[in-house]
Amino acid sequence: MSFEGALLAAALAAGDPQAGEQLYARCQACHALAYDRVGPRHCGLLGRRAGAVPGFEYSHAMKRSKLVWNEQTLDRFLADPLKTVPGTTMTYAGVADAKERADLIAYLASATCDKR
Amino acid sequence: MSFLAFASPLAARRAFLGRSGLLLSGSAIALLAGRDVLAAKSGGSKASDVNILNTALAAELEAVAAYQVGAESGLLQKPVLALALQFQGHHKEHADLLAKTVQKLGGAPAAAKSKYAFPVEGLKAQADVLRFAAGLERGAVSAYLGAVPLFANRELAKAAASILGDEAMHWAILRNALGENPVPEAFVS
Numbered sequence: 001m002s003f004e005g006a007l008l009a010a011a012l013a014a015g016d017p018q019a020g021e022q023l024y025a026r027c028q029a030c031h032a033l034a035y036d037r038v039g040p041r042h043c044g045l046l047g048r049r050a051g052a053v054p055g056f057e058y059s060h061a062m063k064r065s066k067l068v069w070n071e072q073t074l075d076r077f078l079a080d081p082l083k084t085v086p087g088t089t090m091t092y093a094g095v096a097d098a099k100e101r102a103d104l105i106a107y108l109a110s111a112t113c114d115k116r
Numbered sequence: 117m118s119f120l121a122f123a124s125p126l127a128a129r130r131a132f133l134g135r136s137g138l139l140l141s142g143s144a145i146a147l148l149a150g151r152d153v154l155a156a157k158s159g160g161s162k163a164s165d166v167n168i169l170n171t172a173l174a175a176e177l178e179a180v181a182a183y184q185v186g187a188e189s190g191l192l193q194k195p196v197l198a199l200a201l202q203f204q205g206h207h208k209e210h211a212d213l214l215a216k217t218v219q220k221l222g223g224a225p226a227a228a229k230s231k232y233a234f235p236v237e238g239l240k241a242q243a244d245v246l247r248f249a250a251g252l253e254r255g256a257v258s259a260y261l262g263a264v265p266l267f268a269n270r271e272l273a274k275a276a277a278s279i280l281g282d283e284a285m286h287w288a289i290l291r292n293a294l295g296e297n298p299v300p301e302a303f304v305s
Binding site for chain 1: 255263266305
């Protein structure tokens with residue numbers, strides 16, 4: 001692992017899921033944990049191939065992205081969705097703060113499908 | 117203007133409805149004026165602007181459906197029901213304007229889903245409906261905040277910021293109705 005990669009991994013490992021839950025309120029214009037809305041459901045996200053929730057109508061860009069969601073790919077996507085997946089319908093400028101991204105990812109990693 | 121400044125919730129609501137009506141009329145005029153110059157100013161990033169508008173449109177259509185669920189729940193008492201229906205009317209206006217703008221830019225507007233998934237099993241009292249609506253409005257504020265800087269066309273960014281302001285007012289009023297600080301922070305994120 002590169003030095004930068006090790007730093008990123010350490011930063012992501014320090015993510016606080018409780019702080020992430022507060023930040024997740026920003027996402028709730030379009031997302032929920034347990035059901036699809038304008039955006040797909042988030043429970044079970046880590047380890048899932050991008051564009052793979054059954055029945056959800058993804059953009060072609062997301063379906064073709066070949067991403068698998070893990071801490072690193074989520075960090076990149078959350079930092080700049082449209083740069084990471086040009087043509088995504090997640091038309092959001094991104095979460096600029098690395099600590100906030102780490103907290104959000106920690107929350108998403110802990111989220112279960114029984115949370116509404 | 118806040119409910120806090122009035123002796124009774126009814127007086128506050130009347131004052132709010134009157135004022136917000138004036139504000140929104142002004143915004144609508146500004147947006148319509150903006151729309152007229154869109155075609156002339158649209159350039160190579162029209163497709164991405166259409167993409168942004170359609171995501172916003174899909175969220176507005178969902179908000180209209182969510183307020184309908186709240187209105188039909190039987191849980192909202194009369195003054196609150198009227199307020200919810202007014203907010204739903206705003207979302208309808210937003211959706212209508214966004215759809216027309218997408219069409220004007222040569223795109224196909226997102227359509228409402230035939231069915232939406234809402235956590236209706238958790239709606240057992242008026243406060244549950246208000247909290248659900250407040251969560252949607254709070255998310256909408258963030259979504260517009262994240263969309264405004266992306267527009268290639270500055271007139272569209274201005275229009276989106278105007279909608280953001282309206283959603284923020286909804287959020288504040290809903291928080292206040294829940295007994296929470298209506299404006300807890302100096303900045304939204």
